[in-house]
Amino acid sequence: MQSVIVHYQEIALKGRNRPWFVERLVSNIRSATADLGVLRIRSLMGRIEVQYESDEHWDEVRERLSRLPGIANFSKAVRSKCDFDVIAETALAELADVEVESFRVTAKRADKRFPLRSPEIERQLGGRIKAARGWRVDLERPELTVRVETLTDEAFCYLRKEPGAGGLPSGVSGRVACLLSGGIDSPVAAYRMVKRGCRVRLIHFHSYPILSHTSQDKVAEIAERLTRSQLDTRLYVVAFGDIQRQVVLAVPAPLRVVVYRRLMMRIAERIGRASGAMALVTGEAVGQVASQTLENMSVIDSVTSMPVLRPLVGMDKEEIIREAREIGTYEISIIPDEDCCTLFTPKHPATKARERQVEAAEQALGVDPLVDEAVASAVRREFTFPAK
Ligand code: ATP
Ligand code: MG
Secondary structure, three states: EEEEEEEEEEHHHHHHHHHHHHHHHHHHHHHHHHOOEEEEEEEEEOOOEEEEOOOOHHHHHHHHHHHOEEEEEEEEEEEEEOOOOHHHHHHHHHOOOOOOOOEEEEEOOOOOOOOOHHHHHHHHHHHOOOOOHHOOOOOOOEEEEEEEEEOOOOEEEEEEEEEEOOOOOOOOEEEEEEEEEOOHHHHHHHHHHHOOOOOEEEEEEEEOOOOHHHHHHHHHHHHHHHHHHHHHEEEEEOOOHHHHHHHHHOHHHHHHHHHHHHHHHHHHHHHHHHHHHOOOOOOOOOOOOOOOOOOHHHHOOOOOOEEOOOOOOOHHHHHHHHHHHHHHHHHHHHHOOOOHHOOOOOOOOOOOOOOHHHHHHHHHHHHHHHHHHHHHEEEEEEEEEOOO
């Protein structure tokens, strides 16, 4: 049997909500590792222990845990009785195949009834390891850190810390609806909200069959990626091509981008509300493209009474790209495809759309039936991880 010790950080700070946050994390870990021979998951004095059958699953366990929000770090650990001699024996056995020049021991005593204080555990265990292996103790820059955590009945020993995704466990912060294009930015925006514990519904507008099916394939793949972190994802796919054609007929070219966005917002608000979302999310950043000015953002936001969250608002493109690479959406986003908005987009969109002009144009267009129709025709897809 193997153990993994999972540490959470931020959720430890959440006061009276803490047990609920931890339960959520435990249940997310359970779902994420459901098919990996996990025997037991339990919350243990400020950490979580995951027990699983065999070492052959470790790589996959590691991969999956590293993507789950709410985990600060985790470690493959061996468990022993909470008795100093047994702990020392266990640690020495763990070190049997290890060869280093310098090391230190770092101990944490969770149950203060354990007779040795942490510094004493460190000193005494360090002494035994030094005597057995001849390695030099180096407290500042050790090549290896042997970590020991003593609880009430058991102790854990481990040698490596794997970085977690950070953030909050999926599901503790309520639902949002993210407008997801096939581009680089919005997947990162969606991920950031997943990481803050939100359940992120995705809404994609496509112009199929005027344009290819690529954008829908891309967002499905992006949804799959995000599902590895939030474990289930609902994607709504909305036909937008006809609406765009009508906008082209009724709206002066410089105002079209803002009108498209306002229509997207209205449709997303309706779909979002119906699925319990409390806010809308976009991948916009101030000044990134001509249409993403503060003026335009305010004209776009005024069609909805929901908060519009823009998690990337202050980021540079370079930073966004770096993050997209880290979360694995970049490679999908750069697959060439015609954006539904570039097809009908003028070369020089208004950077300071006036709300009154936009409203007049929308009056001529007649937005309500367009929104109704789009909402009614939205197609829903569900993603779960691990896939059923
Ligand atoms: P992205 O990289 O996310 O496509 P972008 O830099 O191309 O963003 P815009 O085209 O101005 O910027 O889009 C701004 C935001 O509007 C996107 O981040 C996304 O949230 C939303 N959006 C744009 N096009 C679509 C679409 N086809 N479906 C859903 N949302 C969209
Ligand atoms: Mg785009």
